[in-house]
Amino acid sequence: MLEPKNMSFYEQVYEVVRLIPNGRVCTYGAIARFLGTGKSSRLVGWAMNNSHQVLPSVPAHRVVNRMGMLSGKAHFPPDYPMQQLLEQEGIQVLNDQVIDFNRLFWDPMKELSIL
DNA sequence: CGATTGACGTACG
C-alpha cells in the first residue's frame, strides 16, 4: 500500500487529496497531471465517487474542477454539503464557485515536486 | 462480453 507500485491510480489520488491543506482546494486535472496522466482527470472524479467508502476519510470537498466550480457537490451527503464543508474551512463559495480560487488553489505539482 | 457513462480537461473549428 505504501509502495506506489501496488497503488492503483485512484489510491494515489486519495493520498494526494489527503495532503491538501485545510482551507485550500485542488483540481481534478492538477491531481491527474501530478500522477503522470494529465488526460485521466475523469478517473480522479471516479476515485472521489468511490472515496466515500475509503478510509481514512478523503477530503473530496477540497477537490473542484479547473474553473473552481463545485461540480461534485450533488454527490455529497445531504447533511454535509460540499459548500458547507468548504465554508467551515474559511473558503468562500458563491453560486457553486470558489471565491479567490486562484489564490486558494493548492497545486500538488508545485508543492510536492520540490520534495 | 460489448456498449455507455462519468465529480474533467484539452484540442480544434
Next chain:
DNA sequence: TCGTACGCCAATC
C-alpha cells in the same frame, strides 16, 4: 470568444 469533439480508465447496464 464560444461551442463541439475526443481521450482517459473504471464501473455499470
